[in-house]
Amino acid sequence: MSEKNVKCESCTNQKSQKFDEIANIIDLYKDKEGSLIQVLHLAQEIYGYLPLELQKMIATSMEIPLSEVSGVITFYSFFSTTPRGEHTIRVCLGTACYVRGGKKLVERLQEILNVQIGETTQDGKFTFEIARCIGACGLAPAMMIDKKVYKQVNVNKLESILSKY
């Protein structure tokens, strides 16, 4: 068997393990009313994103229409149907950050990362998103990488911040 085939087999095993894990979660939640969002959160945590195949599995297992599952995913911006980067960058464009240069941070990051808002870099390292206030208005403009908040960021600091990841 070629190395490529071995790799693919391991990917398939990992995928099916993750689907099994998600199936177990659905068993725990499916009879609880309003549990779809919770299930989707946990499924995204385990699988990384919510592709159509996984949406179908969730819909079938929870005995709800696929359109309902897809509708919830589309409605909430924190759900993603495409693979996400290893790290998520969120630049705040709430009012305080916007007026203090948040937009410049967005433009510069688009240049550095070569992505648009909502996209993931080609190397899979960063997903780039916008936030609406992350609770650091007094030290605007602010941005987050994963759970770490960076305050009073300016365009000259961006490359050194990114180099830590």
Ligand code: FES
């Ligand atoms: S507006 Fe950016 S942290 Fe509040």
